[in-house]
Amino acid sequence: MRVWKFGDNVDTDQIIPAEYLTTADPEKLAPHVFAKVRPDFAVSVQKGDVIVAGHNFGCGSSREHAPRALKGAGIKCVIAKSFARIFFRNAINIGLRLIEADIYDKVSDGDEIDIDFKRGIIRNLTKNEEYAFKPLPEFMEKLLEMGGLVPYVKERLREKKK
Amino acid sequence: MGGRTIAEKILSAKAGVERAEPGDILECEIDYVMVNDITGVPAFEVCEEIGAGMLNERVVVVQDHYVPAKDIPSAEQAKALREFALKYKTHYYEIGKGGICHQVMIEEGFVAPGRLIVGADSHTCSYGALGAFATGIGSTEAGVVFATGKLWFRVPETQKFVVEGSLRPFVCGKDVVLHILGEIGVAGSKYKAQEFYGSTIKELSLSDRITIANMSVEAGAKTCIFPPDEKVFSFLKGRVRGEYEPVYADDDASYDEIFEFNAEEIVPMVAKPFSPDNVVPASELSDEEIDQAFIGSCTNGRIEDLRLAATILKGRKVHPSVRMIVVPASQSVFKQALRERLIEIFLEAGAFVCSATCGACLGGHLGVLAEGEKCISTTNRNFIGRMGHKNAEVFLASPAVVAASAVTGKITDPSHLLS
Numbered sequence: 001m002r003v004w005k006f007g008d009n010v011d012t013d014q015i016i017p018a019e020y021l022t023t024a025d026p027e028k029l030a031p032h033v034f035a036k037v038r039p040d041f042a043v044s045v046q047k048g049d050v051i052v053a054g055h056n057f058g059c060g061s062s063r064e065h066a067p068r069a070l071k072g073a074g075i076k077c078v079i080a081k082s083f084a085r086i087f088f089r090n091a092i093n094i095g096l097r098l099i100e101a102d103i104y105d106k107v108s109d110g111d112e113i114d115i116d117f118k119r120g121i122i123r124n125l126t127k128n129e130e131y132a133f134k135p136l137p138e139f140m141e142k143l144l145e146m147g148g149l150v151p152y153v154k155e156r157l158r159e160k161k162k
Numbered sequence: 163m164g165g166r167t168i169a170e171k172i173l174s175a176k177a178g179v180e181r182a183e184p185g186d187i188l189e190c191e192i193d194y195v196m197v198n199d200i201t202g203v204p205a206f207e208v209c210e211e212i213g214a215g216m217l218n219e220r221v222v223v224v225q226d227h228y229v230p231a232k233d234i235p236s237a238e239q240a241k242a243l244r245e246f247a248l249k250y251k252t253h254y255y256e257i258g259k260g261g262i263c264h265q266v267m268i269e270e271g272f273v274a275p276g277r278l279i280v281g282a283d284s285h286t287c288s289y290g291a292l293g294a295f296a297t298g299i300g301s302t303e304a305g306v307v308f309a310t311g312k313l314w315f316r317v318p319e320t321q322k323f324v325v326e327g328s329l330r331p332f333v334c335g336k337d338v339v340l341h342i343l344g345e346i347g348v349a350g351s352k353y354k355a356q357e358f359y360g361s362t363i364k365e366l367s368l369s370d371r372i373t374i375a376n377m378s379v380e381a382g383a384k385t386c387i388f389p390p391d392e393k394v395f396s397f398l399k400g401r402v403r404g405e406y407e408p409v410y411a412d413d414d415a416s417y418d419e420i421f422e423f424n425a426e427e428i429v430p431m432v433a434k435p436f437s438p439d440n441v442v443p444a445s446e447l448s449d450e451e452i453d454q455a456f457i458g459s460c461t462n463g464r465i466e467d468l469r470l471a472a473t474i475l476k477g478r479k480v481h482p483s484v485r486m487i488v489v490p491a492s493q494s495v496f497k498q499a500l501r502e503r504l505i506e507i508f509l510e511a512g513a514f515v516c517s518a519t520c521g522a523c524l525g526g527h528l529g530v531l532a533e534g535e536k537c538i539s540t541t542n543r544n545f546i547g548r549m550g551h552k553n554a555e556v557f558l559a560s561p562a563v564v565a566a567s568a569v570t571g572k573i574t575d576p577s578h579l580l581s
Contacts (some may be wrong), residue, residue: 093303150302
């Protein structure tokens with residue numbers, strides 16, 4: 001998994017500019033991820049790649065198009081020092097994995113890493129280092145495991161009917 | 163066990179629990195859920211996928227972002243939304259019959275003290291000015307609310323903001339919130355609820371309180387709540403849908419942080435590119451030439467904002483090198499502005515005036531910026547590429563600063579224009 005490094009306060013206008021909000025389809029949004037601020041990203045990102053960012057990732061507009069676009073582009077996980085509130089919810093609700101961990105100064109753009117979600121370990125294959133991370137609150141981990149809010153809600157409705 | 167804040171009270175009441183502490187995860191009953199043309203269609207699709215019906219009387223649909231349709235894809239998106247809204251008989255506000263979603267929610271009586279309201283748009287927090295717990299959410303969870311009427315929340319910590327003293331001439335709610343953003347930064351209220359108190363706040367119009375609540379999300383806040391008073395109650399008389407019960411914090415409620423501000427120290431402010439917290443007094447930017455001046459948006463598109471701009475523009479002209487755009491936040495505000503002859507003032511001055519839309523605020527249409535252009539605007543965000551080209555610049559300010567700047571062609575403190 002290749003690391004794409006971003007700084008602090010990456011807002012959702014950067015992630016997916018307004019002119020593309022005429023669809024919510026992750027596949028159609030993917031080509032425009034970071035269109036204005038980092039045009040090489042959409043062209044070069046591979047399925048399974050990871051974003052490592054600073055503070056307040058995903059701030060600004062509530063557009064769910066932001067995590068959808070990242071997911072559509074193949075991003076497996078966003079690792080940030082901290083997340084903005086609405087982006088955090090949106091990502092979990094659609095099953096985009098998030099890790100809150102401060103590994104920003106330890107990794108470089110282009111590093112290859114591996115993530116063991118169960119054991120809470122990020123392995124930097126390029127630098128031969130390991131970093132531990134804490135899981136999210138149980139409820140949020142459950143949503144992610146189930147693939148997001150919709151599978152969770154459907155399961156609960158099924159259980160109610162029994 | 164100490165007292166509770168407004169946020170703690172509202173969330174625990176809606177979850178049907180005695181009390182809740184910050185950090186608890188609750189499932190709460192939602193009073194209203196709102197979606198607009200860029201967030202609505204996925205919400206309806208999710209609701210259909212869940213297949214458990216829809217609580218249509220709690221759903222409000224407003225066409226506002228790409229209004230009127232800016233191209234074929236937006237027209238198709240608006241059409242899909244329209245068809246869903248009509249199919250399920252939700253509340254629906256068509257172009258020409260509503261306005262910007264947040265203005266409509268407030269004008270049409272959906273918002274009231276003590277309610278829990280969510281919207282698929284980050285500036286839903288605006289409704290806290292009327293004492294509701296209101297917060298922005300995404301489309302998927304909006305669809306879940308359509309189907310179940312409930313949503314999960316993490317109970318936030320609450321911060322107390324106290325503003326005392328009298329505001330200077332031409333200083334308004336926008337300057338207060340920009341001043342605060344400059345002090346606490348774009349993550350200063352991350353995940354927290356804000357509550358506002360103090361003599362300044364008491365004196366502020368409901369419109370100015372809405373501006374402050376509106377931009378709380380720019381500090382990362384989950385919600386911003388003003389304890390409701392007579393200004394809220396009289397606004398809601400004859401307008402509100404249903405009954406409501408105001409909620410107030412206990413005297414011994416526990417606050418994470420308390421911020422105190424002296425209103426007399428607040429001057430007309432401007433947020434420079436590329437962050438709403440990059441704030442300086444307007445007087446420090448008097449050499450900054452502008453190309454476009456924009457008055458409108460959910461932040462500052464109300465009749466009070468238009469009146470303020472009109473007092474400055476009356477008898478004056480928009481500078482030859484500036485294009486000025488004025489957009490009332492709703493059909494109702496536009497009609498009121500016509501009745502008060504404000505529109506004439508804007509037209510005489512040389513401004514472009516159009517019907518309610520989010521328009522240029524998010525770089526959608528009706529005022530997109532070219533490379534290198536600068537816009538001073540009453541909107542709420544100035545991130546890279548927000549209003550158009552990535553090398554364009556947006557400066558955020560009050561209607562008074564924007565109007566004064568439109569006249570001189572440079573960023574202007576209104577008190578300097580009038581001296």
